[in-house]
Amino acid sequence: MNQELLDRLDLIEFRQELLFDDTSFSRLLFEMKVTRKQHRQILDLFDSLRDKVDNAERISSSAYESKIYEIVPQCQHSYHFAESVAQTLHEEGRWEEVFEGLYGDVQKFQHYLNNK
Template sequence: MNTEERLDFLEFRQQLLFDNTSFDRMLFEYQITRNQLRSILDLFDEYRNAVDDNEEVHHGSYEQRVYDIVPQHDGNYHFAEEIALTLHENDRYTEVFEALYGDMPKFQAYLNN
């Protein structure tokens, strides 16, 4: 990282600490950058539109797209799941989480609440 990127990263992390939601804490823990967050939210907007258009979505392709955005967590499906789950728990992109993971038994407790 150059100096400007490093400064933005530190300022972004400081903002995450101030905001202190469960989603912010997850982003902080995984050392996500501001640009990566923007790309992740764009991805969720894309998936929301696909769900709204009754297109089939699959968690495997979603997870690969997350790895493309955040290569430092390539192959860590727990990370990709946690993004979707944490957004769902914060009442954001709930339809995306349900479309991607709604058929998986390990997430049934989150869907039935």
């Protein structure tokens, strides 16, 4: 099989996995046509951000958002995609400290965080 066909098959299988996962995060990735490779890079980014938080290093929402849009350039037109990724993971109890480090001081998230 040629590589293009293998890549297409992998994308279809990954999108099917996202549907079967049926979480808010998997639905977000499905809607935004995120690939398996991009998914892995997003999770790696969150791991690296968690490491920074664990080491008492400051993390920046603007740097995070720039990195997300480098990973998933097709989502650059979606202004809230980066925030949605972080908040959706937070809602699922994943990388909570990362969302709070990135957006904990942002006014629009205060009601959400106070009710969490």
